[in-house]
Amino acid sequence: MxxxxxxxxxxxxxxxxxxxxxxxxxxxxxxxxxxxxxxxxxxxxxxxxxxxxxxxxxxxxxxxxxxxxxxxxxxxxxxxxxxxxxxxxxxxxxxxxxxxxxxxxxxxxxxxxPGIVLAAVKRAGEIKSIKELKGKKIGVTAPGSSTNFMVNYLLAREGMKPEDVSFIGVGGGPSAIAAIKRGEIDAIANLDPVISQAEADGDIAVIADTRTEKGTLDVYGGPYxxxxxxxxxxxxxxxxxxxxxxxxxxxxxxxxxxxxxxxxxxxxxxxxxxxxxxxxxxxxxxxxxxxxxxxxxxxxxxxxxxxxxxxxxxxxxxxxxxxxxxxxxxxxxxxxxxxxxx
Missing domain, CATH: 3.40.190.10 (Periplasmic binding protein-like II)
Known part of the structure; x- marks a missing residue:
């Protein structure tokens, strides 16, 4: 060639x-x-x-x-x-x-x-404060994830440790909603659309909400x-x-x-x-x-x-x-x- x-x-x-x-x-x-x-x-x-x-x-x-x-x-x-x-x-x-x-x-x-919301599951009984979470089962997307970290920090602010509660991985979709409906958890730290769905169903009561600047400042004290x-x-x-x-x-x-x-x-x-x-x-x-x-x-x-x-x-x-x-x-x-x- x-x-x-x-x-x-x-x-x-x-x-x-x-x-x-x-x-x-x-x-x-x-x-x-x-x-x-x-x-x-x-x-x-x-x-x-x-x-x-x-x-x-x-x-x-x-x-x-x-x-x-x-x-x-x-x-x-x-x-x-x-x-x-x-x-x-x-x-x-x-x-x-x-x-x-x-x-x-x-x-x-x-x-x-972060957009993470910590909420009590109503069917588990009335939980209004972080201290009342002691001994409770808390659903997070997965142990070691950001949803878990938020709860850890809120516990630490009250002088509590992660070991004072039980963390259960529930994922971030229908599986999380199912865990709420079945009563498998007492509280949940998760994100939208899971949280909005659970709120609309009347299944949860919000304890801490980082979907807004004000909520983020309330939890973390600054942008996060x-x-x-x-x-x-x-x-x-x-x-x-x-x-x-x-x-x-x-x-x-x-x-x-x-x-x-x-x-x-x-x-x-x-x-x-x-x-x-x-x-x-x-x-x-x-x-x-x-x-x-x-x-x-x-x-x-x-x-x-x-x-x-x-x-x-x-x-x-x-x-x-x-x-x-x-x-x-x-x-x-x-x-x-x-x-x-x-």
Whole structure:
């Protein structure tokens, strides 16, 4: 084959590549990614489902396989065990894992308020205060998840320990509602749409609510980072372009969500997310909308609030010297915002 023919074939290949949607995938180091999440239908993780269904991952040239686990602790285990590349999970885990000498880094913030609600199950009897939870069974998405941490902190504020109650993993969907209905738990720490469904059914009485700024301040004393996208430092170092592409996707999603109407959001979501009641889901979304980050940025104030909370009940964190600057970075978010502003 002559030299000119080789050049012509190469040019044709380039032209074809440019014509293929998502051909930008050639610029990322790792196109095929495994993402773990603990409770994907929860409104806590709404930006992930929106990014997926709006087609933003594909637009960025990424093929993202999403594995949904029963709670954030299990998705973290998937990352540490090597079966996931990245996780949408609680920011708290970045601090806890640094204390264990296994650092992970948050690269985009999805939630600025946790959106977690602690409520008493009415059929279990009247429970109005944290102290009255002693000896009770509390349903959380999964032991070791952010729902568990919120209860731990509220117990610590009252001079109590996690061992003073029994934690039961109930997931974040119909299984949580079933646990309430069957009387398997005395209280629940969970998120929307589960909480709104249980409230509408008259099954729970709210004790603490972090779906609003005021509620978050009442519980934590300051802003509190919730869901984030995190990865290991090794992944980020080996895949800087892939990391940037992922952050671009989530920043674009946060900006879309900031402007979207309730109807816009409902049109994108799968029917099974509504738990059989689309109107109630719409109300749950409106309750939760203030919890989302407007742009994906982290704040030092939020990181410090999370550290204070974890120190209150986690001996490993309390004993460790935590460098918060290594738990998150705004580098990729700032780059995304600059380009999206053009």
């Amino acid at each position: 002559g030299f000119r023919k080789l050049i012509a074939l190469a040019a044709m290949a380039l032209a074809l590549g440019a014509a293929v949607p998502g051909a930008g995938a050639q610029t990322v180091e790792k196109k095929d990614l495994k993402l773990a999440v603990g409770g994907k239908p929860l409104l806590y993780y709404l930006p992930l489902t929106l990014a997926e269904r709006l087609g933003y991952f594909k637009e960025a040239g990424l093929n993202v396989e999403i594995s949904d686990f029963g709670g954030g602790a299990k998705s973290l285990q998937a990352l540490i065990g090597g079966s996931a590349d990245i996780v949408t999970g609680a920011y708290d885990h970045t601090i806890q894992m640094q204390a264990k000498g296994q650092p992970i880094v948050a690269v985009t913030q999805l939630g600025r308020y 980072p919730a869901a984030v996208l995190y990865a290991t430092p090794a992944f980020i170092e080996a895949n800087p372009k892939t990391t940037q592409a992922l952050v671009d996707v989530f920043v674009k999603t946060m900006l879309w969500l900031n402007k979207a109407s309730t109807e816009d959001v409902l049109k994108v979501l799968p029917e099974e997310y509504f738990l059989g009641n689309k109107t109630l889901y719409a109300q749950a979304f409106e309750h939760s909308k203030p919890t989302y980050s407007p742009d994906g940025r982290f704040t030092q104030e939020g990181a410090e609030a999370a550290l204070k909370v974890l120190k209150a009940f986690d001996p490993a964190v309390a004993a460790a010297s935590i460098d918060l600057s290594r738990t998150y970075t705004n580098r990729y978010v700032e780059d995304s915002l600059k380009r999206l502003a053009k």
